[in-house]
Amino acid sequence: MDVDKEYFSNITTRERAIFEGAISMGALFHQFVGTPVNKDTKKSLETSMEESLKLQPAIEDVEVEIRFDKLEESMTEFDYTSLSGDMLDVKIHTKVGNVKAIIRIEFIEELNYPLMYVEDIIED
Numbered sequence: 001m002d003v004d005k006e007y008f009s010n011i012t013t014r015e016r017a018i019f020e021g022a023i024s025m026g027a028l029f030h031q032f033v034g035t036p037v038n039k040d041t042k043k044s045l046e047t048s049m050e051e052s053l054k055l056q057p058a059i060e061d062v063e064v065e066i067r068f069d070k071l072e073e074s075m076t077e078f079d080y081t082s083l084s085g086d087m088l089d090v091k092i093h094t095k096v097g098n099v100k101a102i103i104r105i106e107f108i109e110e111l112n113y114p115l116m117y118v119e120d121i122i123e124d
Helices: 005-006 013-032 042-053 068-074
Strands: 059-066 090-096 101-106 113-123
Touching: 013 042, 013 059, 013 090, 013 101, 013 113, 059 068, 068 101
Parallel strands: none
Antiparallel strands: 059 090, 090 101, 101 113
């Protein structure tokens, strides 16, 4: 089956590149927010998030940073906390055809909100 022809012929390559990154970003957010984390597990959680998302269609690269400052602010007396959206700084790089998209989530202080947005589109 030609998946592109069957299911994506109604959108442009640019739209598909954005879709693939955006759907993966939503999955990352809703799958991992709430995960127990501390200073010792921060790096392994970042790596797990990156590696799991790289399995998705059209994902070229994933960069995950759990902001240490936000992690430290949230630590409890039990030496861990739950991952929250304000701790995430993530870039998902997608490629569909000749189009690359970078989808990002980062905490925007002025908005007091972890904003997901299209950071860049590159067409070769």
